[in-house]
Amino acid sequence: MHTNRRFLNSGSITAAVIAASLLTANLVGAQVPNPSPTDGYTVPRTPDGQPDFEGFWSNATYTPLQRRDGVAGEFYTAEEVAAIEARALERESAQTVPGTNADVHYDFTQFGLDRSQATLATGLRTSLIFDPPDGRIPPRTAEGQRIMAQRGEEARLRGGR
Secondary structure, eight states: OHHHHHHHHHHHHHHHHHHHHHHHHHHHHHOOOOTTTTTOOOOOTTTOBOOOOOOOOOOOOOOSSOOOOTTTBBBBOOOHHHHHHHHHHHHHHOOOOOOSSHHHHHHEEEEEEEEOBBBBOTTTTTTTTSSSOSSSSSOOOHHHHHHHHHHHHHHHHTOOO
């Protein structure tokens, strides 16, 4: 009798495990994949219809805003990355030598501005700008040039530049 009870208990456990496995398989199979992040996403816009770039922007990167002259590709090679980081380390080491002119400005680490934490942007991009494909800030339109010239003249008349 004692043997039968042990058999029933182990049989019950086995049945429960099988039932749970089947139920879990059905639930997993019935799941609908999450929609991609772009499904139904609308880019936020400013009141004048331009893309809204508000948010937290950090300059803790060696990746320049626009692609430098002479850099052809969209991504750096491993060798280029090593050279960039070596130059940056050398430049920043010189800036933190006590008593130098560069050291007078401020302590890089005082407000979490330690550039030693900086890296190239994810994917080793050659610029933060990716559109237009040349990675450069497009030239101003004729209207934009006119507005900037007008602002420059107004600043000059007020005693500015």
